[in-house]
Structures are given as structure tokens and as C-alpha cells.
Amino acid sequence: MHTTEILSRIQQGEDSTTQFKLDMTDANRLADELVAFSNAEGGVLLIGVEDQGKIAGLDNQQISRLNQLISNTANENVKPPIYPLTEIVSVQDKKIIAVHVRKGVARPYQTNKGLFLTKSGSDKRKMSSEELRRLFATSQRLFADEETLNGTDIGDINTEIVYDFLNNDNPEILEALKNETLPINVVLQNLGLLSDDALTLAGNLLFGKLPQRYTPSFYIDCVHFAGNDVDADRFIDKSTIKGTLRTQYEGAMQFLRNNLRHIPQSEDFNAQTRLEIDERVFGELIVNALVHRDYYIQSSIKVFVFDDRIEIISPGKLPNSLTVDKIKNGLSVHRNPVLNSISKNLLPYSGYGSGIKRVLRLQPDVQLVNDKELEVFSCRIPRT
Template sequence: MKKSELKTIVARGEDSLLQFKADLRNADKLAAEMVAFSNSEGGHILIGISDQGEIVGIPNSEIGRINQLISNAASQHVRSPISPVTENVLVAKGQVVIVVTIPKGMDKPYFDRNGVIWLKNGADKRRVNSKEELRRLFQMSNQFHADGLPAKAGLEALDKLLFRDFLKDVYNIDLPDSQEKLWTLLKNMNLATDDEQLNLAAVLLFSERPEWIKPQFIVKAVRYPGNTIHATEYLDSEDFDGPLQKVFDDSLAFVLRNLRKVQAGRGVNAPGSPEIPPVVFEELLVNSLIHRDYLVSAPIRIFIFDNRIEIISPGHLPDNLTVEKIRLGNSIIRNPILVSYATKGLLPYRGLGSGIKRALEEWPDIDFTDDRDGCLFTVTVQRKIEEKLKTTDISQRTSGESSGESSGKSSGK
């Protein structure tokens, strides 16, 4: 890195990826910064830059001591040890700035020597205090997944008729006739924990009333007049609960009944087709139910406006997944148990990474917003304004009538 490049970087100021240090004397404090970067998105520590962004530099005589302190902090004061990369940038005669690059951790969560987990919080850092945040860090490292967590529910929560029909349809086996055999089967199917509790996937898929156990994992849908959210005014509103398959069916029905119908070149007495192909919402709703973050205690929300339809899912895109990548069909499995059962016919799930692409093929005017600060992922399906729909419908009917007249003339010759 050249001095000019360093100045450009410093001019931007500290943020969640950049930290300034005029000097280093304390390995524990440095380790806490390293832990925060490793548990977040990685970043850089510039040693020889004051908090005010002034390039003060480090004397050449101090380089050895600071590099040793960096090495000790990374290897002895962080669990698991990390491997930072250092670069010395000459800023004046006998003065350097040491650039320490800490990569995004692959073995999260990382702890300091006192067992504290740190996360970046803007330009600062903060302790991880909640179980929810801690679980998310473990989930990001694939040490567990939310759908496999115990749901504090026993066999009394299982809808045995629903589960019996699934076993018969998919595996052609009968429901076990004893609790012991049933628990063994549930464990083998990754639907129960070793200490005989139903996990979250089992509750969401096969519980008669999942909302009694996990009331936050429902879908809330509202049709608003106009193009903005109203505090009290709405045209249609409903909450959807029950097993995941029922939630999907009811949510899809709500969206479809609030779509406009177009004749699409057919006669005026024909029932008309939805303005947006239903398969678009099939794919997007399945994607939301299967891939949402179940470590976030919040419902999926569907907002229908005159000009758009929003599906808002708890949890931003995991790991290094981006909007650009999902548009190309890339995906990361956040809830592998739910995915495995969706592929068995419980939901119209057609394969990892294919849903977004299929929705875009059917209706390209879809926007995606990955809100990492708000921990939300929003899909916005743009609607054609009503005048355009009418114009399209008239032109299609006119085209059909012209085609029919031409056809009639030809056949009469």
C-alpha cells in the first residue's frame, strides 16, 4: 500500500471495517478488537493513526515490539487463534503505519481470553449478551441450525393424523404403535432431540397448533389502500398459522385474492387471469418460509399496495450471500431439515437456488433488499398500474379480433 492510498483510506474515518490506533501497549485490548472483527465481517486496524485520523506514525524501533504484541494477541489471547496479516506503510523518514488485516472468521464465534464474545457495532464494538445472538453465531459456523433446536414440546404436540399420512404417502410405513418406537423414528428423521423433545422443524411441519408453541412464527398479511402503510385503514387483513403447509396455502390464497384480474385476450365473460403469474408467489412464499431466520422472533409480513407487493422475512441473507448472487441462483441452506422435508412434497419446493430465478423468469420486475442492520430481507414485486393493465388487455383483445377476422377471410377464399 502506498502512502497516498493510506491517506485516502484514513480520510474516510473509522467504521465497522476500519479501526485507528495511535499505539499498541495492551494485548488484551487488541485481542478484543480482533475478536470483534473476526465475529463480524473482518476489517483493518491501522496502528500509527490517532483517533482524530491524524497520521502520527510508529518509529522503526517500535515495529518489532508491536509485531510481537500482535502475534501474541492473535495466538494466545483469542480463542480460536486467528491469523492476521500485517503490512508496514512508510509515512515519513523512520516512521511507518502498520496495517493489520483481520479476516472474517471461519470458526465463529471467537472469544477473548476472558471468554467474552465481541461484535463490531459501527466503529465501536459490543459484547454479545443474548442467547439469540450467540445462537446465530453458531449457526453461521454451521455448528447447529435453528430448525434443529429443541422446541420444548413432546408427543402431545404432534398431529399424529398428519404425521401418519405423511409416513404413508412418502415412506409407505405405518405410524409406530408405541411411544418408544415413535421417538426412535422421530430421532432418525431429524425431528426430535436425543432427550426426546420435538425440534423446531417437527413443530412447524407436523404440530397441530405450532402457534401455541412458537407464536411468533406466523404470517401477517395486510392489503392497504394506496401505496403507503396506514395505522388504522386497510382493505383486507389476516394472520396465518398452523402447520407450514397450511400457512403457505393460506398466504398464497390471500395474495391471489388481492390481485387484479386481466382478460388477457379472452372474452369479457371469462374469469380472467391474475395480473402476476401465481407461480411467482409460490416460489417467493416457499423461499420465505423455508429460508427465513428462525432465530429471529418475528413473523413474516406480507404488505399489498396498489403499486407493489412486499414479502418481508426476518433475517438478512446469511454469510457472504448477496442479492446479486441469489439472482444468479446461488443459495445457502439456513434450515436444512425444513428444506429436506419441503423436497418431499410438503411444499412446492423445486430445488436449492432455483426459486428466485424461476420467479424472475416469470416476472422480472422484482426487487430484493437485504437489510443487515434491521435483520430483514424484503422481496418487492412491482405491479403494473391499472391503466397499463387495461391498455394491455384492450390491445390483446384487439389483436385477437384482428387475427380472427384475418383467419375468417382466409378460410373463405
């Protein structure tokens, strides 16, 4: 947002799409503002501006604290979570934060206190029963990977990766793109990667130039601990793996190759070696975590290596009525349908629900834990 637009909004004063706040320290009060904008037409929250429009500004410490507060509140205090875009803007030699909130696609939204709020001019109010019924009836309940990301556009797509994908998936479409008989934005929209000129979460994670710029919590944390417990002070190796889902998969696989034992297959000096655990076992589980995790939870996937086991921890418990026994028998529910569809040509993934059965066939002692309280799904692979 340009400085001139900010100044214009400030001069016009607060209304249904513009709100001023000198500062914000309370997550519940911030959630009220985010929910009200999301249930209405969206808007901009300007922090560092007094109610009368005087620009007070923010110092660097306030900005750091507010960025963390906004991120946590949007994920933990708004249901379902939203993805606001924050900007630090210099106005009259003072810094303020502009929080852009889109009109929600999964309305109605509520606070974690159960309040359904909307805008009424420059104020906010509780929504009536009639309004709620209407919104529930017309709501487009999108999957997480179909949500659009504020601040993105088609320029954030790595077209080289898109072309590689289409070369395997649909060469005719690729040829039409090269001949300029089919616009790339139409192709991306049809694939569920672009909507309203913004990248969807799937588009960003699969083909984004810098995916973590817009979704900073979606990456893989890999740590090789010394011993059998999580201890931040006792680790052998660690790596934070960012990038597209394919880059994350390849990075996590290489981390495990580097940190597992390589066992000689004979006593010869130049004997070939094999990993102590079949690559297909942890490869399948890493792919499952990337494709099936809950992207409404702002957290990374964890790949932990201990002396006696590997743990792959995915944010989000199993969806709906799915249970560990059901997935062992091949039943699957597609939490992220766009990722599920497109990953088949980007990752070693079939999408048929056969992955867990294959893992257990290769290594029957793998443990699957659906922790509903912590809202994580863990896979524990014993080491030999």
C-alpha cells in the same frame, strides 16, 4: 411444574438450578440470569419469590409485563437467542412465574453486553478463558430448526400429517409404523423432528398440532393497504395466518388471490380470468420466506399488498457470504437444513436453489433487497 415441586424448590432455597426474584424490570439483569443458566446445567427462575423464600406473588399487570420482558430479553439480549418456557403457577393462593431454562445446546451464550456468565452455586460469575475455550471446542452449533422447544413432547405432533408425509416420502417406513415394528419416536428423531423427547423447531412448525403455542412469533401477517405506504389506519383487508408452514403457505396464497385483480382473458361474458401476477411468482417467494427465514429472530413474515406492488418481507438478512447476485445465479445456503429437506414433500419447493431464477424468468422486474441494517430480506413484485 406441579405446585409441590415449586414448594420443594422454595423450601430448599436457591442453588445452581433454582433462583428467586421478587420482580424483574431490567432486561440486562434478566439476561444475566438466562445466560448463566444456559451456560451451566439449566434451571428455573422463580419470579414473585423473595430471596429468603417468602412467596410474595404477582398481580396480573406484573405477569403481563414480565411475560413480554422475558420473551424480548431471550431473543434480543441473549446471543444466540434461547427459548425459555414460562409458566404461571398458583402457590399458596398467590401467582408466580416459573421460567424454565434448558442447558444450552449452542454454548457458550453471552449477553448483548458481551458477558459470558455461568452459575456458581446460587450465584453467577464470569466464565474463565479456559472454560470458554473448552465450550467453544465442544459446542454443538445447531441450526435454528434443530433447536428443541421447552415444554413439548411427542404428544404435540399431529401424527396424521406425519403419516401423509411418509406416504409420499417413504411408504415402507409408514408401513412399519402401522405394523408397530418401528416406534414413531425413532422415526421423528431420525428426521430431525424430535430430540431428547422434545420437539425441535422444525418438528413443531411442520407437524405440530398448535405450532404457535410454543413459537408464537412465527406466522404470516398479510395486509392489503389502501395506497402505496404502510398505514395502520388505511387498509382494505388483513389476515394473521397461523398453523404449520403448509397452512401458512396456503393461507397467504389465498389472501393474495382474494386481493389481486382477476383479469378477463377475452371480452366474453363468461371469459376465464387470470391473476394480474402469475401465482408461481409470489408462491415461490412465500415458500422461500417460510423455509429460509431466520428463526432466531422472533418476528413474523410480512405479506403486504399496495396499489403498485406486493412486498414479501422475511426476517433475517441473507446468511454468510450470500448476496442478491449469487441467489439470482442459483446459489443457495441452507439456513434451516431440516426444513429444507422435509419441505420438499410438504410444499411446492424443490430445494435446488432454482426458485429465484424461476421467479425472475417469469417476472424480471421483481426486486430483491437484502437489508443488513434492519436484518430483513424483501421481495418487491410490481403490479401491472
